[in-house]
Amino acid sequence: MAIPNIRIPCRQLFIDGEWREPVKKNRLPIINPSTEETIGDIPAATAEDVDIAVKAARNALRRDDWGSTTGAQRAKYLRAIAAKVLEKKPELATLETIDSGKPWFEAAADMDDVVACFEYYADLAEALDSKKKTEVKLHLDAFKTHVYREPLGVVGLITPWNYPLLMSTWKVAPALAAGCAAVLKPSEMASITSLELGEICREVGLPPGALNILTGLGHEAGSPLVSHPDVDKISFTGSGPTGVKIMTAAAQLVKPVTLELGGKSPIVVFDDIHDLDIAVEWTLFGCFWTNGQICSATSRLILQETIASKFLDRLLEWTKNIKISDPLEEDCKLGPVISRGQYEKVMKFISTAKNEGATILYGGERPPHLKKGYYIQPTIITDVDTSMEIWKEEVFGPVLCLKTFKTEEEAIELANDTRYGLASAILSKDLDRCERFAKASQSGCVWINCSQPCFWQPPWGGKKRSGFGRELGEWGLENYLNIKQVTQYASPNEPWGFYKSPSKLGNC
The missing domain is CATH 3.40.605.10 (Aldehyde Dehydrogenase; Chain A, domain 1)
Incomplete structure (x- = not known):
C-alpha cells in the first residue's frame, strides 16, 4: 500500500x-518525533x-x-x-x-x-x-427475579x-x-x-x-x-x-x-526451544515492537544459562540487522520514541544501569546516521542484578535487560520478581512446563512460544501494580454495563405472613 x-x-x-473551539482558545503544538519539527497544533x-x-x-x-x-x-x-x-x-x-x-x-x-x-x-x-433482560432462577417459588443489563x-x-x-x-x-x-x-x-x-x-x-x-x-x-x-x-x-x-x-x-x-514483563527462554532464531526473533519483537513503547513489553529476558552464550551471539546478529530510519520509509523496523522528554528518560535509564555495574552489550546511543529525531538504538543490557533500576522499572523504550537461570523454579521466581503483573512469556517445547509456568505466573496474560500477540476477543489487563479490570472481549463490554436486579413477589394476593394482621388480633 x-x-x-x-x-x-x-x-x-x-x-x-x-467542532468547537476551546473556551480559553488554547492550543498545543504537534511535534513530529522523527524530525523534531512542529507540524501543526491541537x-x-x-x-x-x-x-x-x-x-x-x-x-x-x-x-x-x-x-x-x-x-x-x-x-x-x-x-x-x-x-x-x-x-x-x-x-x-x-x-x-x-x-x-x-x-x-x-x-x-x-x-x-x-x-x-x-x-x-x-x-x-x-x-x-437478547441478554438485556435475563431471568434468574430462585429457590423460592414465591418470588421471581430478573436482571437488566443497562x-x-x-x-x-x-x-x-x-x-x-x-x-x-x-x-x-x-x-x-x-x-x-x-x-x-x-x-x-x-x-x-x-x-x-x-x-x-x-x-x-x-x-x-x-x-x-x-x-x-x-x-x-x-x-x-x-x-x-x-x-x-x-x-x-x-x-x-x-x-x-x-x-x-x-x-x-x-x-x-x-x-x-504498564509493566515490566519477563520472557523466559529454556534450552529446549524449538529453534534458536525463532526464539531470538520473538525476544526482539517482544521488546522492540512499537519502538519499545509497549506497556506489556517483555523487556526482562530470563535465559537458561546452558544456551546463554550461543543465544546472545544470535541476538546481537539479529539486533544489528534492525533497520532504524524515518518511520515513513519502507522496511523501517524501529522509529523514534515519542518526545524529547521520553528520549532523555530512556537514556537516563541506560546511563544508570551502566553506573550500577551492568554492561551495555549493544546500543544505548543515538544511531550515528540520524542527527535529528528522538531515536535510540535497540539496546541490550547484561550483567544485571535484581536490585538494579533497569530490572525493576518500566523503561518504555527499546531496552532489553538480561539475567540467566539454572532451574525452572529459579526461572519462575525471577519472572515474578516484579511489582508489575501485566504479561509474561515462555519459550519452550515442553508444553507441560509451559502450563506450569502459566499457572505460576503472577500476570494477567501469558504467552507461550511467542510474545505480544494481542487480539480483541480475549480479555486484556493485569494485576499487582499493572492495574485491575479487563478490556477487550466480552469482559470489555461488561465494563460499561450496570447490572440491575429486579425481584417480584409472585403471589401479591397472598400475605407474606411475617407480621400478624391487626384485623385478626381482636380488641383488648
Missing part, C-alpha cells in the same frame, strides 16, 4: 457532534470544556436517538465507523506515524485492528439485545500515546456498544487520529453527544474529567503515578475505575 502525502488537519474539540481543553462535553453526553442519554437505541441500532453506527476507518486507512496510518513515530506498516496494521474491534463490538451490541451512563476514557487510535477504540467501541455516552481524552502527545475519529463519527451520523473528544493536558483536561460529578466511570490506560492520582480522585466520589498501568 502506497504511503500518501497528506497535510495535518486543523481540528477543534469534538463536542455534541460539532486544541487544549480545560475544565470549562470538560463540563460542556459531559453535559452533551448526559443529554445524549436522555434523547431517544441515543439513549433509547437498541443494540442492533448501535451496531449499525459501529459498523459504519469501521467502514470509514478502512476507507481512510492509508491517511490515518500516515497521520499516526507522523504523530507518534511508529513505523508506518505498524500503524497500518493498527488501523486493521481498529476496524476489527469496532466490528467485533457491533456483534456484541446486537447480542446484547448502560452505565457517562464514561470518561483516557488513553496513551503509543497506540493512539487503537487504544481509543479499545474503550470507545465497547462503551458505545453498551449504550453509554463517552468523553474521550487522548494523550496530548499523540492526538491526531483520535480527533479524526470525531470527524468519522460526524460523517456517519453518530447522534450528537454519544462521543465527545477533548484533547489537552492531563492536569487541565484529564483531571477535571476524572473528578466531574456527572461522569459515572473512568477507564484509564497509562503510567502508574497517573493511575494513582486517578484512583485517588475517583475515590472521592466512589466512582468505579478500570486501570491498565
Whole structure:
C-alpha cells in the first residue's frame, strides 16, 4: 500500500457532534518525533470544556436517538465507523506515524485492528439485545427475579500515546456498544487520529453527544474529567503515578475505575526451544515492537544459562540487522520514541544501569546516521542484578535487560520478581512446563512460544501494580454495563405472613 502525502488537519474539540473551539482558545503544538519539527497544533481543553462535553453526553442519554437505541441500532453506527476507518486507512496510518513515530506498516496494521474491534463490538451490541433482560432462577417459588443489563451512563476514557487510535477504540467501541455516552481524552502527545475519529463519527451520523473528544493536558483536561460529578466511570490506560492520582480522585466520589498501568514483563527462554532464531526473533519483537513503547513489553529476558552464550551471539546478529530510519520509509523496523522528554528518560535509564555495574552489550546511543529525531538504538543490557533500576522499572523504550537461570523454579521466581503483573512469556517445547509456568505466573496474560500477540476477543489487563479490570472481549463490554436486579413477589394476593394482621388480633 502506497504511503500518501497528506497535510495535518486543523481540528477543534469534538463536542455534541460539532467542532468547537476551546473556551480559553488554547492550543498545543504537534511535534513530529522523527524530525523534531512542529507540524501543526491541537486544541487544549480545560475544565470549562470538560463540563460542556459531559453535559452533551448526559443529554445524549436522555434523547431517544441515543439513549433509547437498541443494540442492533448501535451496531449499525459501529459498523459504519469501521467502514470509514478502512476507507481512510492509508491517511490515518500516515497521520499516526507522523504523530507518534511508529513505523508506518505498524500503524497500518493498527488501523486493521481498529476496524476489527469496532466490528467485533457491533456483534456484541446486537447480542446484547437478547441478554438485556435475563431471568434468574430462585429457590423460592414465591418470588421471581430478573436482571437488566443497562448502560452505565457517562464514561470518561483516557488513553496513551503509543497506540493512539487503537487504544481509543479499545474503550470507545465497547462503551458505545453498551449504550453509554463517552468523553474521550487522548494523550496530548499523540492526538491526531483520535480527533479524526470525531470527524468519522460526524460523517456517519453518530447522534450528537454519544462521543465527545477533548484533547489537552492531563492536569487541565484529564483531571477535571476524572473528578466531574456527572461522569459515572473512568477507564484509564497509562503510567502508574497517573493511575494513582486517578484512583485517588475517583475515590472521592466512589466512582468505579478500570486501570491498565504498564509493566515490566519477563520472557523466559529454556534450552529446549524449538529453534534458536525463532526464539531470538520473538525476544526482539517482544521488546522492540512499537519502538519499545509497549506497556506489556517483555523487556526482562530470563535465559537458561546452558544456551546463554550461543543465544546472545544470535541476538546481537539479529539486533544489528534492525533497520532504524524515518518511520515513513519502507522496511523501517524501529522509529523514534515519542518526545524529547521520553528520549532523555530512556537514556537516563541506560546511563544508570551502566553506573550500577551492568554492561551495555549493544546500543544505548543515538544511531550515528540520524542527527535529528528522538531515536535510540535497540539496546541490550547484561550483567544485571535484581536490585538494579533497569530490572525493576518500566523503561518504555527499546531496552532489553538480561539475567540467566539454572532451574525452572529459579526461572519462575525471577519472572515474578516484579511489582508489575501485566504479561509474561515462555519459550519452550515442553508444553507441560509451559502450563506450569502459566499457572505460576503472577500476570494477567501469558504467552507461550511467542510474545505480544494481542487480539480483541480475549480479555486484556493485569494485576499487582499493572492495574485491575479487563478490556477487550466480552469482559470489555461488561465494563460499561450496570447490572440491575429486579425481584417480584409472585403471589401479591397472598400475605407474606411475617407480621400478624391487626384485623385478626381482636380488641383488648
